[in-house]
């Protein structure tokens with residue numbers, strides 16, 4: 584792999600956000616995300632996880648601190664189309680088919696149209712038979728899966744996933760949880776994943792960051808040292824259950840130590 588395409592290290596230094604109206608969403612965050620690793624961000628609803636992801640993507644200006652990706656501001660990785668983001672509301676272009684939306688991502692990233700790669704991803708996310716369907720004729724979960732395929736097709740260096748499986752049924756979710764890490768690990772993609780599911784966080788990641796209720800403050804930084812590749816069957820193992828208890832315990836501690844949370848939500 585050429586040096587300029589190797590996955591970059593992501594660094595948050597004192598990264599903080601207070602919105603102009605005075606809502607404090609993110610307490611200063613110092614974290615380094617190693618290249619090629621997957622980190623899950625978990626925390627109570629509304630704590631500030633999406634705000635962190637948006638600041639990392641350069642879509643929301645921090646009110647304090649900074650984000651650097653490979654030593655440069657987020658605008659740089661966006662300029663070279665090395666960043667892919669899937670948010671909860673899969674924003675597909677309504678007038679394009681599934682295949683058309685995925686191909687467009689390649690075109691916008693100035694990458695060659697690889698019809699085989701597009702079809703492989705469509706199959707991987709379980710949309711075989713819907714390649715020529717427009718978003719309006721898909722379910723919410725199918726749209727999310729199309730958006731995930733669109734993110735992956737460009738082979739991003741940095742992948743930001745915000746509750747990407749929110750509208751996906753349990754069976755497909757399990758399948759995606761097994762299949763997707765294989766893709767991004769094989770490519771050495773640095774991945775950040777926001778999820779409400781402790782199981783998903785552990786299954787998909789090398790590391791879980793647990794945040795307090797708003798304003799999001801880092802409560803725990805937990806290494807997930809389970810072997811790869813992982814399968815859903817592992818969720819019943821003693822090691823997995825131990826980790827799940829550690830993450831749930833940290834979540835509970837964050838809530839207990841933020842007594843003014845309910846009033847502030």
Ligand SMILES: Nc1ncnc2c1ncn2[C@@H]1O[C@H](COP(=O)(O)OP(=O)(O)OP(=O)(O)O)[C@@H](O)[C@H]1O
Nearest residue numbers: 602604606608627628629630631632633634635797
């Ligand atoms: N543009 C904005 N202006 C003011 N407040 C905002 C803005 N965007 C988000 N917030 C507030 O910041 C807080 C954190 O929101 P954010 O979406 O980051 O939380 P989250 O942890 O991702 O939530 P969820 O898990 O429910 O998706 C919320 O209280 C939200 O209302």
